[in-house]
Amino acid sequence: MDTGPKIAQVAALVGDPARANMLSALMDGRTLTASELAYVSGVAPQTASGHLAKLSDAGLLTLEKHGRRRYFRLASPLVARMLEGLMVVAQEGPARQRNLWRGGETLRHARTCYDHMAGRIAVAIAERLVQQSFILLDEDGGQLTDTGRSFFDEFGVDLRLASKRRVFCRPCLDWSERRPHLAGAVGAAILHHALEHDWVEHIRDSRALVVTPVGVRGLATTFGIEGAPPTDGREGQVASLPCGRISDEIRFRNSVGR
Amino acid sequence: MDTGPKIAQVAALVGDPARANMLSALMDGRTLTASELAYVSGVAPQTASGHLAKLSDAGLLTLEKHGRRRYFRLASPLVARMLEGLMVVAQEGPARQRNLWRGGETLRHARTCYDHMAGRIAVAIAERLVQQSFILLDEDGGQLTDTGRSFFDEFGVDLRLASKRRVFCRPCLDWSERRPHLAGAVGAAILHHALEHDWVEHIRDSRALVVTPVGVRGLATTFGIEGAPPTDGREGQVASLPCGRISDEIRFRNSVGR
DNA sequence: CAAGTACTTCGGCCAAGACCGTAGTAGTTC
DNA sequence: GAACTACTACGGTCTTGGCCGAAGTACTTG
Numbered sequence: 001m002d003t004g005p006k007i008a009q010v011a012a013l014v015g016d017p018a019r020a021n022m023l024s025a026l027m028d029g030r031t032l033t034a035s036e037l038a039y040v041s042g043v044a045p046q047t048a049s050g051h052l053a054k055l056s057d058a059g060l061l062t063l064e065k066h067g068r069r070r071y072f073r074l075a076s077p078l079v080a081r082m083l084e085g086l087m088v089v090a091q092e093g094p095a096r097q098r099n100l101w102r103g104g105e106t107l108r109h110a111r112t113c114y115d116h117m118a119g120r121i122a123v124a125i126a127e128r129l130v131q132q133s134f135i136l137l138d139e140d141g142g143q144l145t146d147t148g149r150s151f152f153d154e155f156g157v158d159l160r161l162a163s164k165r166r167v168f169c170r171p172c173l174d175w176s177e178r179r180p181h182l183a184g185a186v187g188a189a190i191l192h193h194a195l196e197h198d199w200v201e202h203i204r205d206s207r208a209l210v211v212t213p214v215g216v217r218g219l220a221t222t223f224g225i226e227g228a229p230p231t232d233g234r235e236g237q238v239a240s241l242p243c244g245r246i247s248d249e250i251r252f253r254n255s256v257g258r
Numbered sequence: 259m260d261t262g263p264k265i266a267q268v269a270a271l272v273g274d275p276a277r278a279n280m281l282s283a284l285m286d287g288r289t290l291t292a293s294e295l296a297y298v299s300g301v302a303p304q305t306a307s308g309h310l311a312k313l314s315d316a317g318l319l320t321l322e323k324h325g326r327r328r329y330f331r332l333a334s335p336l337v338a339r340m341l342e343g344l345m346v347v348a349q350e351g352p353a354r355q356r357n358l359w360r361g362g363e364t365l366r367h368a369r370t371c372y373d374h375m376a377g378r379i380a381v382a383i384a385e386r387l388v389q390q391s392f393i394l395l396d397e398d399g400g401q402l403t404d405t406g407r408s409f410f411d412e413f414g415v416d417l418r419l420a421s422k423r424r425v426f427c428r429p430c431l432d433w434s435e436r437r438p439h440l441a442g443a444v445g446a447a448i449l450h451h452a453l454e455h456d457w458v459e460h461i462r463d464s465r466a467l468v469v470t471p472v473g474v475r476g477l478a479t480t481f482g483i484e485g486a487p488p489t490d491g492r493e494g495q496v497a498s499l500p501c502g503r504i505s506d507e508i509r510f511r512n513s514v515g516r
Numbered sequence: 517c518a519a520g521t522a523c524t525t526c527g528g529c530c531a532a533g534a535c536c537g538t539a540g541t542a543g544t545t546c
Numbered sequence: 547g548a549a550c551t552a553c554t555a556c557g558g559t560c561t562t563g564g565c566c567g568a569a570g571t572a573c574t575t576g
Contacts, residue, residue, distance in 0.1 A: 005275050005278065005279075006345075006348040006349070007272065007278050007281075007282065007341065007344040007345055007348045008272065008273055008274060008275040008277070008278035008279075009273075009348065010344055010347050010348045011269045011270070011271075011273035011344055012269070012270070012273030012274070013269075013273070014265065014266065014273070015266055015267075015269035015270030015271070015272070015273035016266060016270070016563090016564075017263050017266040018564080018565095019266070020263065020265050020266035020269065021263070021266075023265075024265065033522080033523095034522070034523060034524095035521095035522070035523080038523095043564085043565075043566090044565075045522080045524090046523085046524075046526095046565085046566065046567080046568095047564070047565055047566070048523095049523060049524055049525085050524085050525090050564085050565090051564090052523095059347075060347070067522090067572095067573060067574070068521065068522045068523075068572065068573040069521095069522065069523085069573095070522080070523070078343075078346050078347055079347055081343055081346075082340075082343035082344055082346065082347045083265065084343075085336075085339055085340035085342075085343035085344070086265045086268055086269055086340055086343070086344075087264075087265055088340065089268050089317075089318070089336055089337055090264040090265045090267065090268045091264070170428070274533090274534075276534080276535095291553095292552070292553060292554095293551095301534085301535075301536090302535075302536055302537090303553070303554090304535085304536065304537085304538095304553085304554075304555085305534070305535055305536070306553095307553060307554055307555090308534085308535090308555095309534090310553095311554085325542095325543060325544070325552090326542065326543040326544065326551065326552045326553070327543095327551095327552065327553085328552080328553070
């Protein structure tokens with residue numbers, strides 16, 4: 001057997017719009033029920049059920065039963081990484097309309113990526129640090145300068161603890177912004193500091209972060225960047241849907257939307 | 259517009275076996291003609307032509323015309339990275355038969371990955387260095403030990419040149435072996451040394467590497483690993499196909515294979 | 517145990533698209 | 547210009563698979 005068919009199998013799974021929507025919705029690491037996933041993907045529950053069975057069988061999703069509900073989540077970070085790879089290419093595309101991603105505004109603004117921050121805020125921080133010559137970045141490496149080191153000292157981040165046994169500073173391509181943010185020990189330290197000082201908070205059990213009022217001030221004074229998210233607020237709809245009440249709406253969407 | 263549909267579009271493109279085969283064949287960075295790609299994907303030239311048009315339109319491939327031939331290659335490293343992401347997930351799969359990848363044996367054995375080595379050999383080297391405590395590796399970072407430093411000194415690799423402005427030592431997940439090999443300055447230095455001392459040679463304009471007899475000896479004495487590839491030798495068929503002569507074979511395959 | 521909710525299975529409909537045969541265009545060789 | 551090669555366009559066939567309605571299973575609540 002060749003390798004082509006196997007990747008085709010996985011890709012075909014992601015290649016259906018309904019399934020792609022489900023996977024996108026799960027990309028932040030949340031767990032969602034079958035109904036919720038049916039809703040976000042815009043298909044009837046029966047159809048969603050079939051899709052979810054396929055995704056689980058293929059090992060892209062894992063399933064947890066609690067009572068009469070079935071909770072799905074991505075089976076591993078590798079799946080998330082694969083999806084991010086697809087997103088990068090999809091957004092690149094054949095130079096045409098660059099339509100911004102909707103429906104994931106919070107995630108796009110700030111989120112965690114493994115142990116560091118990603119999203120608009122994280123990219124802005126990275127760019128600021130480079131601009132101030134606190135950090136040197138190139139294609140696949142990064143380095144702290146001496147002025148950078150003292151900046152972090154003043155900032156209250158102790159980087160000495162971190163420097164053992166792991167990459168110190170490394171750029172990581174941000175899929176939503178398509179510019180690098182900071183990973184490695186430095187990236188982790190910044191996230192740690194931000195959480196510690198209540199600049200940001202995790203949303204539920206998701207990877208998304210909200211910037212607190214304290215954080216807005218902190219980001220402005222420390223990095224000179226605008227930390228407030230664009231006032232949109234259409235996030236979290238899915239998660240907060242009253243489960244028993246959405247069926248009419250689904251029926252409506254199904255009869256009209258397609 | 260949501261993000262789902264866009265990644266679905268790209269994924270659907272990869273989701274067809276014929277196209278997936280084409281992309282796999284191009285993964286090592288080679289350029290192949292439409293006919294060659296038709297052959298590897300197992301479809302008639304007309305069909306391949308259609309597939310290639312779609313892949314090019316979507317920006318996954320770039321096209322270069324030379325005379326009456328059309329040479330295709332992956333449009334960017336991002337596409338290769340996406341495919342590697344898919345491969346990792348595809349090989350993982352739902353715990354079942356782990357059928358080894360055929361038809362890319364050379365590539366699986368040794369290849370370059372950006373500026374360092376990947377494949378069986380590279381993974382073996384990395385494991386050896388870790389086992390000897392020359393290098394410490396964890397999830398996302400690596401570090402040279404003092405004994406490691408003197409090992410590389412003796413080995414004849416000067417790492418001092420490299421340590422500016424880039425990541426020094428970093429594990430990188432090998433898609434064919436699914437275990438890490440070495441990236442960063444150390445990985446690059448090893449590849450450089452191997453090429454410099456004729457341990458390995460590039461195959462044509464591809465990413466694949468062959469280990470020379472010198473290399474087999476060198477790898478054995480320096481790292482204590484077996485450098486010779488498994489005797490299989492079904493590689494390079496595509497590239498060496500006599501172009502005008504394959505049509506019968508294609509016709510045969512098409513009439514039987516499906 | 518009856519009613520309600522979450523989810524799955526089955527069956528039939530339908531559209532998308534992969535495929536190739538035929539025929540055509542463009543470039544090369546003699 | 548004739549013969550040949552590399553590739554593309556068109557048209558028709560046929561399979562795949564997404565979709566939903568209806569019906570059925572599993573769990574919870576009162």
